[in-house]
Every structure is written in C-alpha cells, then in structure tokens.
Amino acid sequence: MWRPVEAQKTLLCSRIRRKAMARTWSPAASLSPSTNCRGSRNEEAELLAVECDLPLIDLGRLNSKLEAKQCKQEIITAAAEWGFFQIVNHGVSNSLLGRLRRQQVNMFRQPFKKKVLDFSDDSYRWGTPTATSLKQLSWSEAYHIPLSSANKLARTSRCVIEEFSVAMAQLANQLVDTLAEGLGRDGTYIRENCRRNTCYLRLNHYPPCPLPGEVFGLVPHTDSDFLTVLCQDTVCGLQLKKAGRWVTVKPNPNALIVNVGDLFQAWSNGLYKSVEHRVMSNPHLERFSVAYFLCPSKETFIQSSAQPAIYRKFSFGEYRQQVQQDVRLTGHKIGLTRSINIKWTTIEGIIVNSRETTPVCSEPPVRQLLALSRGTDSPAAAP
Known part of the structure; x- marks a missing residue:
C-alpha cells in the first residue's frame, strides 16, 4: 500500500483545521493579504490567467487531397508556437x-481501500508521491496505468481501456508522422520504439478542494514523453x-487536446x-480527465539529427531517472535543461550557442527554428 497517501491527507487536513481555527479566533486575519502569501499568489495567478481558445484543427482534412497539406502545416505551427492544440474529427x-x-x-467512486488494492504495483495515486509540503501537493487522485x-x-x-488505448495509439502515430514530416524526418523511429507495452494511461479525478488558493489540482510541470493526448470534461x-x-484553456466537449512532450522537443x-x-x-x-502518454522503451535514445544539436543524446530511461531524482532532491522537475549540450547555455531563458554566439530564443520564430531543426543556417529553408 502506498503510505504517503495517509501522510499527505494528514498534512492537508491539519492545515485546514489550523486555517479554520484562525478564522474562528481572528476574523480580521482572513482579510490580511500577508496571512496566506502562497494562497494570495495562487488566487491572483488564477484571476489574471487569460482564457484562451487553443488552435483547433480538423483532422478530417487530412483525408482531402486539397486540404491535407494545409492541415499538416497547422499541426506543425501549433506544436511550434503553442505546444498545445485541439483536434476534432480525430476518429x-x-x-x-x-x-x-x-x-x-465508477472506478473513482469505489472505497479508498479498494482503489489502493486494485493494482499490486501502486497504480493508484493520491496527491504527489514525493510531496514534502503543500506547495508540492496536487489535490487529485489518479490511476496511472502502464498498458x-x-x-x-x-x-x-x-x-474499454484496451479499446481506448488502441484508438489513442493510432491517433498518436498519425500525429507523429505529420510532426516528423515537418522536420524533414520519418516518424518510423518513434513509432517503432513507442509500443503498447511502453505507453501509459492516466485516469485523473480532481475532487472539490477546500483550499483552492493554496493547493493545485496538478502542480506545474511538463510531460516527459513524446506526445500526450488528453480527453477532459467541461469543467475549467x-x-x-x-x-x-498563464492562460486558461476553455473546455471544448467535442475536441481532444494534444500537447508536445520533452522528448519531442529534444528530437x-x-x-x-x-x-x-x-x-x-x-x-x-469535481473534474475528470484521461491522458494517453506516448512513451518509448527505457533503452530508446533521443537525439536530434540537426547540427548543431541543442540537446545531447540521452536515453529515455536515463532521462526519467534524472527527473525523478531532481524531484526527490529539489521538489521540482529540472527536465531538458540538464540535457543542453555544453556548447549551448541559457541566459535569462534564452538558449545561446556559445561557439557561434547566435541566440536562439526560448520562443523563436517558427521559420528560424525549423531551419535549425533541419540543420540549415537559413530560415528561408522552412516551408
């Protein structure tokens, strides 16, 4: 049984009791912005977040000779400029x-003990396994299911999960081929290394939270995979x-959400x-979502064919191990920053080639980056 579940619940319940007592004995304290600094920042961030519509792409156009090229370009542009996009007519x-x-x-409505015992390999998660404080705790429960x-x-x-995972694999591979084509590469390498037995499903449940200003439903992070396909409900x-x-994604009940993972950024x-x-x-x-993670085997090496390469060659197993170690030691994920080649460095969020002193911004123009990803010096090489 996963012991940290009880510890995290005890930590949060203790915080709730203390907050309730403070409000009982000192009502004025709740009016002071300094009484809950993290809560104030969290609430302010939520209020200031602009609501947005992600790029919406109709995948049905891929079946049209007249529209397929434009549809592919929209996928490539969305992955480069947003890292997120929505898809309809996805099959x-x-x-x-x-x-x-x-x-x-139904699975999440089961008694807690039954949820914990559903799998023998700790697939049921509550909160954040490595959390040592509230700021690292996610107010959610999940089934993390290796397929x-x-x-x-x-x-x-x-x-139903097997049927869904087959549909997700077909969809993810279709997107991989398009995104690889945008790099002038073939998606075969990714498809051959991202097999059914290496990918994951995560069923998420976000219950109502008594401290919404202090605890995230899911803490800020990036995904350590190639692609994630998300099916969410209508709750923001x-x-x-x-x-x-920070921008808030408006739920679209007719669309799936796709986001780029760390491995595709490096590749x-x-x-x-x-x-x-x-x-x-x-x-x-409460809120529900299901995420499909397109992951390779631990032995799979991730390497860009472009030169100069921003990121050094690394295996997925090595990367996951480093991420887990960083989270355990520092409380947060460092991610691809550790994999930047020694001839590149970061200065205030800008990736710089120290040999050629040519800056590449963290969000540079698509044409410039596309040229770099193909190993050319001229942005004009991009479509």
Missing part, C-alpha cells in the same frame, strides 16, 4: 469516450504557459515546444 467515437468516462467515474499491466484491471474496466481547470503568462531540436502546464483546484466542482 475516436463519442460512444467510446462516453463508455470510458462512465467507467472512470503492459492493463490485464490486471477488472474485466469491465479492461475492455487546465492552464498552460504562453509567452510567460525536434527545440522546434516543437514542451510547455509547462497545470490544473487549478476548484472549491465546488
């Missing part, structure tokens, strides 16, 4: 999505960073963006 039926959501709700272990699920859950909560500011030599994102907690409404 995953509403019937399947509905059955999955009903099964997901290689899906046969351990109950039969009713297993059938997802935010991503765009041009240094594309920085063209495609693995963007920091988070989920805000909600005091009144």
Whole structure:
C-alpha cells in the first residue's frame, strides 16, 4: 500500500483545521493579504490567467487531397508556437469516450481501500508521491496505468481501456508522422520504439478542494514523453504557459487536446515546444480527465539529427531517472535543461550557442527554428 497517501491527507487536513481555527479566533486575519502569501499568489495567478481558445484543427482534412497539406502545416505551427492544440474529427467515437468516462467515474467512486488494492504495483495515486509540503501537493487522485499491466484491471474496466488505448495509439502515430514530416524526418523511429507495452494511461479525478488558493489540482510541470493526448470534461481547470503568462484553456466537449512532450522537443531540436502546464483546484466542482502518454522503451535514445544539436543524446530511461531524482532532491522537475549540450547555455531563458554566439530564443520564430531543426543556417529553408 502506498503510505504517503495517509501522510499527505494528514498534512492537508491539519492545515485546514489550523486555517479554520484562525478564522474562528481572528476574523480580521482572513482579510490580511500577508496571512496566506502562497494562497494570495495562487488566487491572483488564477484571476489574471487569460482564457484562451487553443488552435483547433480538423483532422478530417487530412483525408482531402486539397486540404491535407494545409492541415499538416497547422499541426506543425501549433506544436511550434503553442505546444498545445485541439483536434476534432480525430476518429475516436463519442460512444467510446462516453463508455470510458462512465467507467472512470465508477472506478473513482469505489472505497479508498479498494482503489489502493486494485493494482499490486501502486497504480493508484493520491496527491504527489514525493510531496514534502503543500506547495508540492496536487489535490487529485489518479490511476496511472502502464498498458503492459492493463490485464490486471477488472474485466469491465479492461475492455474499454484496451479499446481506448488502441484508438489513442493510432491517433498518436498519425500525429507523429505529420510532426516528423515537418522536420524533414520519418516518424518510423518513434513509432517503432513507442509500443503498447511502453505507453501509459492516466485516469485523473480532481475532487472539490477546500483550499483552492493554496493547493493545485496538478502542480506545474511538463510531460516527459513524446506526445500526450488528453480527453477532459467541461469543467475549467487546465492552464498552460504562453509567452510567460498563464492562460486558461476553455473546455471544448467535442475536441481532444494534444500537447508536445520533452522528448519531442529534444528530437525536434527545440522546434516543437514542451510547455509547462497545470490544473487549478476548484472549491465546488469535481473534474475528470484521461491522458494517453506516448512513451518509448527505457533503452530508446533521443537525439536530434540537426547540427548543431541543442540537446545531447540521452536515453529515455536515463532521462526519467534524472527527473525523478531532481524531484526527490529539489521538489521540482529540472527536465531538458540538464540535457543542453555544453556548447549551448541559457541566459535569462534564452538558449545561446556559445561557439557561434547566435541566440536562439526560448520562443523563436517558427521559420528560424525549423531551419535549425533541419540543420540549415537559413530560415528561408522552412516551408
């Protein structure tokens, strides 16, 4: 059984009791902005976050000879400029999505002990396993399911999850081919190394939170995979960073959300963006989502074909191990910053080639980065 669950609940409940007592004995304290500095910052950040519509792409156009090229370009541009985009006509039926959501709700409605014992490999998670303080705690519970272990699920859950994972794999591979084509590369390497037994599903549940200003639903992070495909409900909560500011993603019940992971950013030599994102907690409404993570085997090496390469060659296993170690020691993920080649450095968020003294901004023009990702010096080489 995963012991940190009880410790995190005790930590949070203790904080709630202390806050309630403070309000009882000192009502004026709740009016002072200094009484809860992190809460004030969190609430302010949520209020200041601008609501946005992510780029919306109709994948049905890929089947049209007249529109396929433009559709592919929109996918490439969205991955480079946003790191996130929405897709419709994606081939995953509403019937399947509905059955999955009903099964997901039933799984989370089970007693806590049964959820913990559903898997023998600690697939059920509550909060953040490595959290040592409230600022690192996510107010959520999840089933983190390696698809290689899906046969351990109950039969009713297993059938719909297996059907969903097959649909997600087909969709992810279609997107991989398009994004690889945008780099002048072939997506075969990614498809051959991201097999069913290396990918994951994460079923998320965000219950109403009594301290929404102090605890995130999911702490800010980037994804350590190639691509993530997300199916969310209609409750707001997802935010991503765009041009240094947090923006709130407006839920679209008819769309799936796709975001670029760290591995694709490295493989594309920085063209495609693995963007920091988070989920805000909600005091009144619960929220559900399902994420499919396109991951390779631990032995798979990630390397850009472009020269000069921003990131050194590394294996996925090595990268995951370093991420876990950093989170354990520092409380947060350092990620790709550790993999920047020695001839590159970062100065105030700008990646700089120290040999050629040519700056490449963290969010440079798409044409410039596309040229770099193909190993050319001229931005004009981009389409």
